[in-house]
Each structure stands twice: as C-alpha cells, then as structure tokens.
Amino acid sequence: MPDSMDDLSAQLRKGGFIVVYDGDEREGEADLMFHAKFASPEKIERMRRDGGGLICLAVGGESAGKIGLRFLTDILRGSGYGNVTYKRTAYGDEPAFSLGINHKDVYTGITDEDRALTIRKMEECVRTENQKEYFEKNFYVPGHVFLLIGRSIDVRKGHTELSLELARIAGLSGAMVMCEMMGKVKALAKKDVIEYAKRNGFPFIEGRDIWGKK
Amino acid sequence: MPDSMDDLSAQLRKGGFIVVYDGDEREGEADLMFHAKFASPEKIERMRRDGGGLICLAVGGESAGKIGLRFLTDILRGSGYGNVTYKRTAYGDEPAFSLGINHKDVYTGITDEDRALTIRKMEECVRTENQKEYFEKNFYVPGHVFLLIGRSIDVRKGHTELSLELARIAGLSGAMVMCEMMGKVKALAKKDVIEYAKRNGFPFIEGRDIWGKK
Numbered sequence: 053m054p055d056s057m058d059d060l061s062a063q064l065r066k067g068g069f070i071v072v073y074d075g076d077e078r079e080g081e082a083d084l085m086f087h088a089k090f091a092s093p094e095k096i097e098r099m100r101r102d103g104g105g106l107i108c109l110a111v112g113g114e115s116a117g118k119i120g121l122r123f124l125t126d127i128l129r130g131s132g133y134g135n136v137t138y139k140r141t142a143y144g145d146e147p148a149f150s151l152g153i154n155h156k157d158v159y160t161g162i163t164d165e166d167r168a169l170t171i172r173k174m175e176e177c178v179r180t181e182n183q184k185e186y187f188e189k190n191f192y193v194p195g196h197v198f199l200l201i202g203r204s205i206d207v208r209k210g211h212t213e214l215s216l217e218l219a220r221i222a223g224l225s226g227a228m229v230m231c232e233m234m235g236k237v238k239a240l241a242k243k244d245v246i247e248y249a250k251r252n253g254f255p256f257i258e259g260r261d262i263w264g265k266k
Numbered sequence: 267m268p269d270s271m272d273d274l275s276a277q278l279r280k281g282g283f284i285v286v287y288d289g290d291e292r293e294g295e296a297d298l299m300f301h302a303k304f305a306s307p308e309k310i311e312r313m314r315r316d317g318g319g320l321i322c323l324a325v326g327g328e329s330a331g332k333i334g335l336r337f338l339t340d341i342l343r344g345s346g347y348g349n350v351t352y353k354r355t356a357y358g359d360e361p362a363f364s365l366g367i368n369h370k371d372v373y374t375g376i377t378d379e380d381r382a383l384t385i386r387k388m389e390e391c392v393r394t395e396n397q398k399e400y401f402e403k404n405f406y407v408p409g410h411v412f413l414l415i416g417r418s419i420d421v422r423k424g425h426t427e428l429s430l431e432l433a434r435i436a437g438l439s440g441a442m443v444m445c446e447m448m449g450k451v452k453a454l455a456k457k458d459v460i461e462y463a464k465r466n467g468f469p470f471i472e473g474r475d476i477w478g479k480k
Contacts (some may be wrong), residue, residue, distance in 0.1 A: 079374050093451040100318050100448070104311075105376045120346070124408040127345045132334070133365070138406045142373045149408040151347070152363075159356045160293050162319045165451045192352045194338040194359060194363040196320060237379045239306040248466070 054253035061222035063255050069098075071233070071249040072214050074240060075259040079143050081232055082245040083171040083211040084254075087219060088175035088227035093164035095229075096171075100164075102248070105232025109171055110200040110212045111178055112226030116150065118183040123201060124149040148202070148212040154195030170197045175227040202226070205263050214262050269469035275436035276348025277469050284313075285447070285463040286428050287456060287471040293357050295446055296459040297425040302389035302441035307378035309443075310385075314378075316462070320331060323385055324426040325392055326440030330364065331459040332397040337362075337415060338363040357394040362416070362426040368409030384411040389441040416440070419477050428476050 063070055067090030074080040084103045086095060099107055111121070125146060128137045134223070138147055155173045158166035173190055174197070180186040202216040215228035233240040240248070249256035277284055281304030287296040298317045300309060313321055325335070327357070339360060342351045352361055369387045372380035387404055388411070394400040416430040429442035447454040447462070463470035 060332055076328055079375060084480075097318075097448070097450070100314075103312050127341070128365070128407050131341045136407050138368075138408070139373075143269050147408055149366075151342070160295060160446070160453065161355075162446050163448060163452050188350055191350055193342050193347055193350050194352070194361055231337055234311070234377060236311070238377050239374065260291070262472055 055257060057221060058259055059255045060218060064218060064224060069095075069252070069254045070218070071245060071254050071256045072211060072218070072230075072262075073245055073256070073258045074209070074211055074214065076242075078209065078259065079211075079239070080242070081211075081239040082242070082261045083215070083230040083232055085215050085218075085228055085230045086212075087222070087224050088171050088229050089225065090197040091171035091175070091229060093168045095163040099229070099231045102233070103231030104234035106198060107167060107229065107231045108198040108200050109174055110148070110202055110215050110226075110228045110230060111174070112202050112216055113204070114211055115178040115183060115226060116201040119177070119187045120184055121150045121199060121201060123147070124151065145208050148200040148208075150199040150201045151193045152195045152198045153191045153193055154197070156190055156192060158195075167197055170195065171229055174199075175225060178227050179225050185259050203257060209259050209263050217262050218231040218257075269471060271435060274432060274469045278432060278436040278438060283309075283466070284432070284466045285468050285470045286425060286432070286476075287459055287470070287472045288423065288428065290424055290456075292359075292423065292473065293425075293453070294456070295356060295425075295453040296456070297429070297444040297446055298336040298366045299425075299429050299432075299442055299444045301379045301388070301436070301438050302385050302443050303439065305382040305385035305443060307382045310378040310381045313443070313445045315351050316447070317445030318448035320412060321381060321443065321445045322412040322414050323388055324362070324416055324429050324440075324442045324444060325388070326416050326430055328417070328442060329392040329397060330415040333401045334392070334398055335364045335413060335415060338359070338365065359422055359424055362422075362424060364413040365407045366412045367405045367407055368411070370404055370406060372409075379456055381411055384409065385441075385443055388413075389439060392441050421478050423473050428473050431476050432471075
C-alpha cells in the first residue's frame with residue numbers, strides 16, 4: 053500500500069525523506085529522496101549511511117536546457133567515446149547522468165558539508181532568473197554531486213523523472229536529491245525497503261502510483 | 267608512526283585494506299584503499315560503510331594513454347564547458363577524474379556486486395596486451411565506478427598517485443580502489459583515522475612517507 057500523494061507532498065515540503073521504488077519490471081530498486089532546498093550535512097550523512105549508492109541531484113529538462121547542461125552520453129559521443137557510450141542500460145533506458153559539479157566554495161567537494169552546499173546552491177540556481185549566468189559563476193566541473201536530467205515522464209519512468217514529478221505535485225522547484233538503497237551485495241529487497249520506510253516514518257511510493265496518476 | 271612499507275605491501279598483496287592520509291597541507295583527508303584485483307561485493311560494502319565518500323578506481327597514466335582515457339577536465343573543455351571547468355581545486359591540484367564506467371554485464375551498475383565486477387574487470391584490462399580493444403569490448407560509459415588517472419608522483423601527490431606508487435612498490439598492477447573517509451560533516455579527523463586503522467589492523471601511511479622515499 054503506497055502512502056497518499058498528500059502525505060508525500062507534505063513530507064517533501066517540510067524537508068523530510070521519502071522512499072521511491074521504481075518497479076519490479078525496471079531497476080527493481082528504491083531510492084531515498086528529499087527536496088534539494090533542504091540539503092544539510094546531516095541529511096547527506098543519513099543518505100550515504102542508509103542509502104549507500106551514489107548521491108545525485110535531479111534537475112528538470114527545462115532548467116538543463118537554460119543552463120546548457122547536456123546528457124553525459126551526448127557529451128561523450130561528441131568526444132570520441134561513441135563506441136563505448138551506452139545505447140541502453142540493462143533495464144532498458146538511457147542513463148540520466150549529466151555532469152558532476154562542485155560549488156565554488158567547497159574544499160574537497162566530497163564531505164557532507166560540501167555536498168550539501170553544492171546541492172542547496174544548485175537548487176537556488178534552478179529558481180533563478182538567469183540560470184546560465186548563475187551556474188557559470190558558482191559551479192565547477194568535474195565535481196562530486198552528480199546531476200541527472202529529467203526527461204518527460206511519458207518517455208522515461210526512472211527515479212529521476214519520478215522524483216521531479218513528485219516535486220512538481222508538491223509545488224516545489226525541480227531539484228531532487230536521491231540515493232539508491234543498497235542491501236547485502238544487491239539492491240535492498242522491496243520488502244526490506246518497505247520495512248525501512250515504515251520504521252522511519254518515511255512515506256513510500258511505487259513508480260506506477262506516480263505515473264499512473266498523471 | 268606510519269607502518270613499514272613491507273607491511274603495506276604485504277597487506278596489499280593479500281587483498282587487505284590500507285589507509286592513506288595525504289597530508290595536512292593538502293586535502294587533509296584519508297582514503298581507504300585496496301588493490302583492484304581483490305574487489306568483492308563484501309569489500310565494496312565495507313568501503314562505502316566505513317569510508318562514505320566516492321568509490322573510485324585509480325589507473326596509471328600509461329594504461330590511460332593506451333586505452334584512450336582522458337582527464338574529464340580535458341573532455342569538458344573540448345565540449346563547450348571550458349568556462350566552468352576547474353583550473354585548480356581549493357587544495358591546489360587539478361582533479362584526477364576521468365570517465366565513470368560500468369562493465370557490460372552489470373545490471374544497474376551501483377550495487378556492491380556490480381561495482382566489484384566492474385573494478386575486477388578493469389584491473390584485468392590494465393594487465394591485458396591490447397588494453398584499448400579489451401576496454402571497448404567490455405565497458406560502457408557513463409557508469410558508476412569513477413576512474414582516476416595517475417600523474418607522475420613528482421608533479422602531483424594526491425591519493426591517486428600515492429595509491430599507484432604503493433601498488434608499484436608491492437609489485438601489483440596499476441589499479442587501486444579508493445574511497446574518502448568521512449567523519450561527522452567533515453572529513454574524518456586524522457586522529458580518528460589512525461584510531462580506525464589501528465582498531466581494524468589496517469596499515470596506515472602518510473603521503474610524505476611515500477613520496478619522501480622515492
């Protein structure tokens with residue numbers, strides 16, 4: 053039983069964690085998520101401990117276009133790596149990866165403090181009038197926060213698109229932090245994901261309950 | 267007191283973890299490391315839990331050249347991102363980042379199992395006669411194991427170069443797995459790093475004790 057969309061929206065608007073499982077037919081994986089505006093060192097620490105995957109920041113396709121962010125697949129194809137660039141992943145989609153970034157004021161870029169700063173500033177960036185100028189003034193590549201670009205949820209139903217759809221429904225900006233939940237060796241099993249969400253009071257939802265509602 | 271080079275070499279040759287602190291004047295950060303040949307899901311899990319940073323794989327400059335791996339800074343400068351590409355990091359060096367890769371047989375690429383497979387196969391790659399062909403047959407970009415390219419230890423003394431120097435001294439191939447050790451909010455403090463290494467029986471060494479010995 054997924055939690056209601058109202059519960060999810062309320063949790064996101066107060067800066068809480070949510071858990072999103074994409075679907076048995078896709079990655080079969082859950083991501084721990086929260087809205088980027090609320091990034092803090094403590095939340096990043098929690099995310100790396102409880103999640104264990106890669107901490108990424110999803111931004112909408114429109115912001116990406118304004119900033120000039122492209123998919124890494126496109127950059128690499130244009131840089132002589134066309135023959136090793138993913139056509140499709142094992143679960144059927146193109147990767148959502150864009151650039152890894154650091155905010156200009158970080159030290160190494162990887163500490164909880166540094167990643168939280170990069171994420172909060174990038175959320176400011178997507179709410180700014182002149183996104184491209186803000187981005188070029190404030191960020192460096194390559195860095196330690198991995199940007200993902202959301203496609204339309206009609207064409208891709210990955211954690212990237214699901215997260216941005218939830219932000220939109222909650223009335224928040226298009227900038228969501230996410231990290232895959234790892235178990236022993238493999239991705240955390242669905243029943244353990246549900247148990248984790250329940251134990252921590254984090255709303256849980258599956259992909260089909262998001263895109264099915266569109 | 268750093269452990270002896272013999273202890274470090276012996277530990278690497280049997281597939282154990284070592285702890286390398288770069289120096290107070292540089293990142294002021296310790297990385298947990300092991301040789302890539304010994305990558306297993308259990309080791310990746312341990313590394314993400316005890317380290318908490320980004321799990322990366324350092325390869326030597328010679329292998330990178332043979333494979334056609336370039337620094338991400340160079341790729342991005344050639345792809346229209348010159349104005350946001352790092353000149354220098356806050357600690358003074360250019361980043362060592364190259365491409366993030368996945369082995370062709372992974373599922374999502376991020377699980378402990380998947381990352382261990384990608385790493386073990388990349389270690390095979392650097393020992394192969396025709397590295398470029400092996401790479402192009404077996405790997406995809408973008409992926410979840412972040413390759414770092416080692417420069418000469420005379421010009422850069424980062425964890426990347428230190429790790430490869432230790433592999434060389436131990437008589438192992440140039441492929442070392444590493445992950446930054448995180449503390450509360452910031453990088454794990456040096457005294458806590460030393461205490462962690464002692465408690466776990468992992469040899470500990472500082473950068474100057476590696477490059478000073480050259």
